[in-house]
Amino acid sequence: MELLILYLGLAFVGYLVGNKWMPRGKKVPWVTRIQMIAVVILIFTMGARIGADKTIAASLGSIGWNSLILTLFTMTGSVLAVFLLRNLLGRDKRGMKKN
Numbered sequence: 001m002e003l004l005i006l007y008l009g010l011a012f013v014g015y016l017v018g019n020k021w022m023p024r025g026k027k028v029p030w031v032t033r034i035q036m037i038a039v040v041i042l043i044f045t046m047g048a049r050i051g052a053d054k055t056i057a058a059s060l061g062s063i064g065w066n067s068l069i070l071t072l073f074t075m076t077g078s079v080l081a082v083f084l085l086r087n088l089l090g091r092d093k094r095g096m097k098k099n
Helices: 002-021 029-052 054-058 061-087
Strands: none
Touching: 002 054, 029 054
């Protein structure tokens, strides 16, 4: 629970910095660098935690298959939903109205 509060607090601080204190319309080059460092630290931390948990490491095969199946169903459902909605709205592949 403490980690959840920490994550939500960090997200809120990031919101405040990005929304209230950053200049609008100006490029700030150091923000990209900070974001990349944060993503690398996040991926490293997640990998270390997964690698340290022996039950997860032992069941990586089944987790991989479950992830693959979930991904395939999600992609198929998304494509099908876009196809059906586009036809329902009478749009072509470019989003223009059909004649």
